[in-house]
Amino acid sequence: MVQHPEWYIRITDWSFYATRGVGIIHHVTIENTSDIAYKNVEVKVHYYSTSASNYSTEIGNETGVLKVVLPPHSQNTYLEGGAVFGAGSSLFNAGNIEVLRAVPVNGLQKKLAHPRLTL
Numbered sequence: 001m002v003q004h005p006e007w008y009i010r011i012t013d014w015s016f017y018a019t020r021g022v023g024i025i026h027h028v029t030i031e032n033t034s035d036i037a038y039k040n041v042e043v044k045v046h047y048y049s050t051s052a053s054n055y056s057t058e059i060g061n062e063t064g065v066l067k068v069v070l071p072p073h074s075q076n077t078y079l080e081g082g083a084v085f086g087a088g089s090s091l092f093n094a095g096n097i098e099v100l101r102a103v104p105v106n107g108l109q110k111k112l113a114h115p116r117l118t119l
Helices: none
Strands: 009-019 022-032 037-049 058-070 074-078 083-087 092-105
Touching: 009 037, 009 092, 022 037, 022 058, 058 074, 058 083, 058 092
Parallel strands: none
Antiparallel strands: 009 022, 022 074, 022 083, 037 058, 037 092
């Protein structure tokens, strides 16, 4: 669980939009099936073309960190107000997200009083 948090963290729903060249990620629902808490979830978002000639072709990706704390055995929605997630454009779709890694939080399991606590 400590060496491979990506095996226990699953993003089940999320939204993304771009405004003025900035990507915004929001309403990210994350499930943590492990026995430990994690923070600073690193994810990669894949971008796909919307042009007719190469529609749905992957044209790039962006890696970023979601500054959230995931209690053990939880499923919650985070970043409801949105968070900047690198560059973005209305000329492509953000169509896939994958969890790369996260930081285990030692001793925080019992201290979390609220599931949306962020550090």
